[in-house]
Amino acid sequence: MSPEIVVDLASIRHNVRTLRELTGVASMTVVKADGYGHGMVEVARAAREAGSEWIGVATVDEALRLRASGDRGRLLCWLTVPGDDWAAAIDADIDVTAYTVAELDAIAATGRPARVQLKVDTGLSRGGATLESWPEVVARARRGEADGSWRITGIWSHFAASDEPGHPANDAQEHAFRHALELAEGLEPEVRHLANSAAGILRPSSRFDLVRFGIASYGLDPAPGETPDLGLVPAMTVRAPLVSAKRIAAGAGVSYGHTWVADTPTTVGLVPLGYGDGVPRHASNAAHVLVEGKQRVMRGRVCMDQFVVDLDGELPEPGTEVVLFGPGTHGEPTAQDWAEAAGTISYEIVTRIGGRPTRRYVDQ
Numbered sequence: 502m503s504p505e506i507v508v509d510l511a512s513i514r515h516n517v518r519t520l521r522e523l524t525g526v527a528s529m530t531v532v533k534a535d536g537y538g539h540g541m542v543e544v545a546r547a548a549r550e551a552g553s554e555w556i557g558v559a560t561v562d563e564a565l566r567l568r569a570s571g572d573r574g575r576l577l578c579w580l581t582v583p584g585d586d587w588a589a590a591i592d593a594d595i596d597v598t599a600y601t602v603a604e605l606d607a608i609a610a611t612g613r614p615a616r617v618q619l620k621v622d623t624g625l626s627r628g629g630a631t632l633e634s635w636p637e638v639v640a641r642a643r644r645g646e647a648d649g650s651w652r653i654t655g656i657w658s659h660f661a662a663s664d665e666p667g668h669p670a671n672d673a674q675e676h677a678f679r680h681a682l683e684l685a686e687g688l689e690p691e692v693r694h695l696a697n698s699a700a701g702i703l704r705p706s707s708r709f710d711l712v713r714f715g716i717a718s719y720g721l722d723p724a725p726g727e728t729p730d731l732g733l734v735p736a737m738t739v740r741a742p743l744v745s746a747k748r749i750a751a752g753a754g755v756s757y758g759h760t761w762v763a764d765t766p767t768t769v770g771l772v773p774l775g776y777g778d779g780v781p782r783h784a785s786n787a788a789h790v791l792v793e794g795k796q797r798v799m800r801g802r803v804c805m806d807q808f809v810v811d812l813d814g815e816l817p818e819p820g821t822e823v824v825l826f827g828p829g830t831h832g833e834p835t836a837q838d839w840a841e842a843a844g845t846i847s848y849e850i851v852t853r854i855g856g857r858p859t860r861r862y863v864d865q
């Protein structure tokens with residue numbers, strides 16, 4: 502066994518179905534950043550099989566790669582950068598997103614009938630038309646519809662704090678979105694959408710025609726402490742063989758900087774994954790792994806290629822399986838546990854893990 506990332510596509514399908522049934526509206530599975538580290542092409546295929554009407558990605562490049570893999574359904578991308586090839590995206594039957602009149606002009610200049618969605622910034626202050634520019638963007642969109650340049654297939658926006666259901670930005674953004682829709686009278690988008698995973702689950706009023714589900718599709722909790730138990734199943738398990746186990750004396754310092762020193766004799770094990778593989782260095786001395794049915798804590802700093810765990814006197818054989826995180830059903834930590842240990846969110850844990858470990862797909 503070498504270090505590997507095991508992705509259960511049956512869990513992805515289960516999560517996609519569960520989420521779709523919950524909302525009762527169309528569903529977009531978001532597979533940007535290589536499917537949050539799970540594999541963009543495989544996750545998109547599983548999501549389509551489970552009935553997801555739309556797939557969402559950030560970049561044109563991701564969308565084109567999905568098309569090259571054989572994906573044929575509705576596909577939205579939303580992060581074009583200057584110099585991107587609008588024509589290639591339109592030719593590949595991708596719904597593109599425009600934020601500005603200049604972008605709409607560039608789309609018209611391709612001379613190809615496009616499917617365009619308009620993104621309005623309702624308060625995230627990231628991408629999207631400002632509310633000030635919205636009337637001009639809408640006017641340009643109407644003109645392009647009239648002259649056959651495009652069909653406006655969607656109008657959408659994105660929340661800043663949907664993982665905090667009580668945050669006042671949520672009401673303000675939903676209100677701003679409804680107002681933007683009123684101002685877009687005359688456009689008849691197929692889909693109006695605002696909600697990501699947390700909002701789709703926690704804020705029914707924000708579901709409109711479609712929910713963009715990212716993290717929840719992978720079985721991870723978009724709003725820890727807030728989300729009801731929906732029976733979502735984390736799809737990713739990361740495992741590695743134990744390289745070796747050995748005894749160390751009281752007073753021995755472990756790993757760079759000796760940030761941990763044994764106060765009694767103990768045994769430690771070596772795991773062949775490090776920050777070069779996306780194991781967060783901030784998890785040093787904090788995250789746990791599962792070895793022979795027991796959770797063992799990391800000791801000392803995570804290195805580039807390896808880290809050390811405390812085996813508390815036991816000496817498992819080299820090659821013994823070490824589970825870093827997984828669904829949590831066999832006593833192993835979850836990506837959420839790792840996120841808490843590293844002071845981050847589960848999104849970052851699963852998205853960054855990768856590189857040297859191979860990815861393997863199962864269907865259980």
Ligand SMILES: *Cc1c(COP(=O)(O)O)cnc(C)c1O
Nearest residue numbers: 531659697698699713714715716
């Ligand atoms: C990443 C992303 C999503 C998915 O968010 P989750 O919190 O993972 O569900 C939805 N919409 C946009 C615009 C995004 O960038």
